Amino acid sequence: MLGDAKYRDLRTPAPPTVYVPLRTNDGPALAVRTTDPAAMASILRVEIVRISPDFRVASVTLQSTLVGNAMIRERLLALLAGFFGLVALVLAAVGLYGVLSYSVVRRTRELGIRVALGARQFTVVRLVVSEIVLVTVAGLAAGVAGGRFLAQPLENLLYEVKAADFASLALPAAVLLLAAALASVAPAVRAAGVNPVVALRYE
Numbered sequence: 001m002l003g004d005a006k007y008r009d010l011r012t013p014a015p016p017t018v019y020v021p022l023r024t025n026d027g028p029a030l031a032v033r034t035t036d037p038a039a040m041a042s043i044l045r046v047e048i049v050r051i052s053p054d055f056r057v058a059s060v061t062l063q064s065t066l067v068g069n070a071m072i073r074e075r076l077l078a079l080l081a082g083f084f085g086l087v088a089l090v091l092a093a094v095g096l097y098g099v100l101s102y103s104v105v106r107r108t109r110e111l112g113i114r115v116a117l118g119a120r121q122f123t124v125v126r127l128v129v130s131e132i133v134l135v136t137v138a139g140l141a142a143g144v145a146g147g148r149f150l151a152q153p154l155e156n157l158l159y160e161v162k163a164a165d166f167a168s169l170a171l172p173a174a175v176l177l178l179a180a181a182l183a184s185v186a187p188a189v190r191a192a193g194v195n196p197v198v199a200l201r202y203e
Contacts, residue, residue, distance in 0.1 A: 030044070030048075031063075032044065037060070037062055041057075041060040044057055044060075045057045085172075089172050089175055089176075092176060093175055093176060093178075093179040094179075096136070096176060096179050096180060096183065097179045097180075097182060097183040098183075099183075100132055100136075100179075100180055100183035100184055101183040101184070101186075101187050103132075104128055104132070104183070104184050104187035104188050105187050107128070111124050111128070111188070121189075121193060124188065125185065125188040125189055128184055128188040129181065129184045129185055129188060132180055132181075132183070132184040133177065133180060133181065133184070136176065136177060136180040137177070140173050140176060140177070144169055144173070147169075
């Protein structure tokens with residue numbers, strides 16, 4: 001009895017298999033486990049000929065190479081998906097930064113009134129940033145929920161990666177949160193530091 005092993009496809013479970021002597025014009029294949037493939041290949045070329053002069057080592061292929069060749073489609077899909085995902089993330093971060101920054105600038109009059117009534121600048125900035133971060137987190141939660149639902153059909157294209165992979169969700173969320181924080185902090189600090197009289201005249 002031998003343990004299950006992938007044979008023709010990495011995705012397909014191992015079927016019931018019976019091993020029989022190999023009869024083919026291509027010759028037999030020898031599988032060897034080693035920590036030094038280059039040195040072992042040289043030894044095998046010599047030893048196999050010494051044991052049986054009728055045999056020759058035609059080629060040596062690493063198991064990792066065979067696995068890599070079987071994953072070409074997945075690698076290409078991952079490369080394309082990663083590229084377009086990165087472009088989408090950059091566009092989303094830039095758009096988020098622009099919209100939130102503009103929304104904070106539009107509140108210059110309100111922030112000036114708060115400062116004129118005695119609010120501390122730090123309190124005003126913290127209020128603005130917390131509101132924007134809260135809205136961003138709500139948007140991220142909705143986006144993750146929608147993406148998780150829409151990603152279900154794509155799980156068949158993934159190999160040993162779940163659609164709800166933590167790193168795949170955490171990295172974009174962190175980038176968007178960072179963009180939201182940067183978009184709100186700088187304009188809020190500038191607006192809170194404006195002279196209240198000037199802020200009240202701000203259009």
